[in-house]
Amino acid sequence: MTTLVVVDDESLVTEVLSFILGGAGYEIHTAFNGREAISLIHRQRPALVITDLMMPVMSGLALAKAIRNDDGLRHLPVILCSSARDPVKLEERPLFDAIVRKPCPPDRLLELVAQLVGRSAAGTNAGAP
Structure with missing residues (x-):
């Protein structure tokens, strides 16, 4: 089963995304800020991360920077996945494989996850044991 990590400080958002993605056959682990997510990512080795931008302790932007700066x-x-109209600066966009606006239609999110998980499995070490 493909493992995903969902990061959002609003429990309703993590519950909804877990329901949608779990219903599609993914194993979901949740964190409520970037710092929790980093620890969870190292333990679970997910195939993909979905994160909010504005969170306490460590933002989604800081989380993405930490991920990109970690060789593993x-x-x-x-x-x-943010409700902000322009969530990141142009030069920060490469930190993310996709940027979607909340609320993201479930079909679109599932399609995007499937594309990115397939791509990571085909050509990188993401999600590898």
Whole structure:
């Protein structure tokens, strides 16, 4: 089963995303800020991370930077899911494999996750044991 990590400080968001993604056959682990997510990512070795932007303790932007600066994680696909209109600066966009606006239609999110998980399995070490 493919493992994903969902990071958001709003429990309703993590519950909804877990329901949608879990219903599609993914194993979901949740964190409520970037710092929790980093620890969870190292333990679970997910195939993909979906993160909010604005969170206490460590933001989604800081989380993405930490992932990209870690040799063992840098190829891990990261989706930014934010309600902000322009959540990141142009030069920060490469930190994310995709940026979607909340609320993201479930079909679109599932399609995006499938594409990115397939890509990571085919050409990088993301999600590898």
